């Protein structure tokens with residue numbers, strides 16, 4: 001077959017240039033659409049992993065439509081931590097307990113929003129039930145939700161009561177926020193009253209702290225005292241304990257902007273606890289895997 005004849009036949013069989021362009025455009029559009037659908041199915045999974053929270057503004061509508069999972073990196077599951085090794089990298093996690101609570105939580109949220117910082121909120125089941133709209137705002141602003149039990153009991157608990165304290169709170173968090181979280185903080189930092197045993201048994205991450213701001217002291221230290229305590233205790237990879245609930249914590253709300261400004265001046269960046277654990281996982285992963293595969297390659 002002469003070359004010209006061949007091209008004529010092929011020309012009749014194949015679509016024209018315009019059609020090819022149209023097919024290419026439609027394929028790109030289909031890929032883009034599929035990407036949008038799949039990436040929106042569980043927006044938070046990627047947020048927790050990649051630290052994209054800085055740019056994401058969650059809406060309550062999205063929160064209602066899609067369940068969010070705050071998962072724990074594998075090497076931190078079923079572990080109790082008070083900080084996470086990140087070398088000299090100046091990152092630190094601000095955490096707030098016992099909320100959501102009228103006024104204080106909202107004041108702290110306003111500061112965090114203004115400073116474009118994400119934090120971790122350890123919520124108690126009872127106030128979340130009482131103030132669901134404040135809880136939703138915490139989530140809508142892109143912060144991490146964690147479990148801090150139903151009643152905030154310190155007493156010794158049977159396995160069944162410990163289970164109820166944690167699981168009933170999980171249920172409220174799911175009902176109100178459509179969130180599932182594997183991050184847990186025992187009230188009062190009590191490690192042996194049954195709660196932590198249950199959380200660890202279920203592969204949760206038990207989060208203590210490396211700096212106690214002292215703001216839960218019934219005498220309610222001044223904002224200056226809270227600031228000083230946090231600055232003195234701040235370390236790379238640290239976790240700062242503060243309170244937005246369990247009573248008025250106005251001094252904490254006043255101290256937070258100062259804490260942020262002064263730690264920033266020292267070069268600190270602020271991360272959520274899941275982000276801290278992701279960073280720490282990357283930091284502590286030894287380069288052994290690579291070396292091993294290289295040596296296997298050489299042998300083969």
Ligand SMILES: [Zn+2]
Pocket residue numbers: 097098148152187188
């Ligand atoms: Zn507490």
